[in-house]
Every structure is written in structure tokens, then in C-alpha cells.
Amino acid sequence: xxxxxxxxxxxxxxxxxxxxxxxxxxxxxxxxxxxxxxxxxxxxxxxxxxxxxxxxxxxxxxxxxxxxxxxxxxxxxxxxxxxxxxxxxxxxxxxxxxxxxxxxxxxxxxxxxxxxxxxxxxxxxxxxxxxxxxxxxxxxxxxxxxxxxxxxxxxxxxxxxxxxxxxxxxxxxxxxxxxxxxxxxxxxxxxxxxxxxxxxxxxxxxxxxxxxxxxxxxxxxxxxxxxxxxxxxxxxxxxxxxxxxxxxxxxxxxxxxxxxxxxxxxxxx
Ligand SMILES: Nc1ncnc2c1ncn2[C@@H]1O[C@H](COP(=O)(O)OP(=O)(O)O)[C@@H](O)[C@H]1O
Ligand SMILES: [Mg+2]
Numbered sequence: 001x002x003x004x005x006x007x008x009x010x011x012x013x014x015x016x017x018x019x020x021x022x023x024x025x026x027x028x029x030x031x032x033x034x035x036x037x038x039x040x041x042x043x044x045x046x047x048x049x050x051x052x053x054x055x056x057x058x059x060x061x062x063x064x065x066x067x068x069x070x071x072x073x074x075x076x077x078x079x080x081x082x083x084x085x086x087x088x089x090x091x092x093x094x095x096x097x098x099x100x101x102x103x104x105x106x107x108x109x110x111x112x113x114x115x116x117x118x119x120x121x122x123x124x125x126x127x128x129x130x131x132x133x134x135x136x137x138x139x140x141x142x143x144x145x146x147x148x149x150x151x152x153x154x155x156x157x158x159x160x161x162x163x164x165x166x167x168x169x170x171x172x173x174x175x176x177x178x179x180x181x182x183x184x185x186x187x188x189x190x191x192x193x194x195x196x197x198x199x200x201x202x203x204x205x206x207x208x209x210x211x212x213x214x215x216x217x218x219x220x221x222x223x224x225x226x227x228x229x230x231x232x233x234x235x236x237x238x239x240x241x242x243x244x245x246x247x248x249x250x251x252x253x254x255x256x257x258x259x260x261x262x263x264x265x266x267x268x269x
Contacts (some may be wrong), residue, residue, distance in 0.1 A: 010151025044084025057085030
């Protein structure tokens, strides 16, 4: 089975892309074949963090009919990258049909991929929510600020109300330490549980990291090189990678990545 994980957030700037890129590389380092799908169209920047030029982007697949396998670039640790393309404003509001077509096109990567990581747009737009719903699991990235929690809550509520999703993993980015991060998570979880029938799991934290900042300027992901990652960050991403795959999967009847056609036919009778 190919795992699918969408990285989501309430507001932007919380480190969603940093987490998506380094989590993808972490899974590759743990021996999985990984594909990173940059669905933050128009504002896509995972290729920039990965030091890639994105000669071809998902726009070429969508508009130009280029097969998805030709869009793939190889990033650090062999991560397959489907770049979204920045500055492509016509990509920012793609319609349902285009989105569904893209998700179905990703089926072609099933045989070469163990884990698909999708970097979704921030917020609770239809675009963001459909990529959240399309994966088995969602990892919501937050920072310990009221604005981040409130926007993450709004996104979770919309995913629950509009798509019936119940299970969400949460990672606290730019955290002081794991204890502090977990305390913030528990507060957030209590509030969400009071108003919504959702189950939040603590996936872990990513420490506030000067090395992370530098890695962005250098366009070389923090986890790119096996012998060159600071211990704290390495341990945090390893724990995160393991926790996310242990979280419960959502059951969703709509359009999903790698939809299993056999079991779909079975349920249709
Ligand atoms: N763990 C971290 N420690 C320090 N700075 C971070 C960390 N994660 C992200 N950042 C900073 O936050 C900025 C925004 O991150 P990014 O991943 O682009 O956010 P998003 O995708 O949510 O908009 C980065 O450019 C980086 O400077
Ligand atoms: Mg981003």
C-alpha cells in the first residue's frame, strides 16, 4: 500500500513547507521511496527549498498534458519532487475537474512510491481542503501562537464539516522543546474536542532552529545529508515521521490519492 500524507496548516508562514520537505527526506532516509507533491500552486516553493530549478512543473502536466513522470525531479536522498511552480497565478484557483485530474494522474506513481507527501495550500479554501481529504492522513503544522491555533482550528473544522474527516495529526513547529510543545498541543486538543467530534494526535515538535533558517538561505534542506544534521532536529524529524504513520487513517468517500479501484468496486456492490 502507498501511504499518503498531506501537510496542512491554518495560516501561512508556520513552516509547512519546511516540514514537508524535511519529513519527505526523513522518510527517504528511513528507506522509503518518497514523492513530494507541491500542491501549493502559484506559491509553490518546495523546489526552492530543495535547491531545484523546476524545469517542469505540475502546470505542464495540467495545461500541457506532459506526463507526470516527466515532471519529476530527484531531490536530496532520491526524493521524487513534483514541483508546483511559483508565480503561476492561473494555478492558484484550479477547479475541481483539474484538481481531480491531477490526483488521478498521481496514480501513475503508485509503483515507484511508498509514501506520497503533499504540501497543501495554507488555510481552509476548497483547494486546500480537497488535498487534505485526498490523503489517508493529515499532518497539521502549527506554531505556539493564538493566531496559528485559531486558523488551524478553522481548517480542521472545515475539513470535518465539509469532508467528514475525523483524524488529524498535529506538529508544533518552532517549539522550545518537546515538553512545551506537548503542553500547547494538549490545550489545543481540549478546545477542538469540546466543539468538534475529531481526534487529534500529537505527532511531535520541530525545534526552533537556526540551522533550519540557514538551510533555507542555502537552498539545501536541513536533513539532506545523512552525516550533517544537528542531533536535535534529526531526532525530532525521526519521531515525527514515525508518529505520523501510526496515526489513524481517515475514511473518505471522495476523490483520493491512489484510490483502490478493487475495493471501490466491492463497496459499490
Ligand atoms: N523549525 C524552524 N526554526 C526556525 N525557523 C523556521 C522553522 N521552520 C520554519 N522556519 C522559518 O519560517 C519560514 C516559513 O517557513 P515555510 O516552510 O515557508 O512556511 P509555510 O510553508 O507554512 O508558509 C521559513 O522561511 C523559515 O525562516
Ligand atoms: Mg509553504
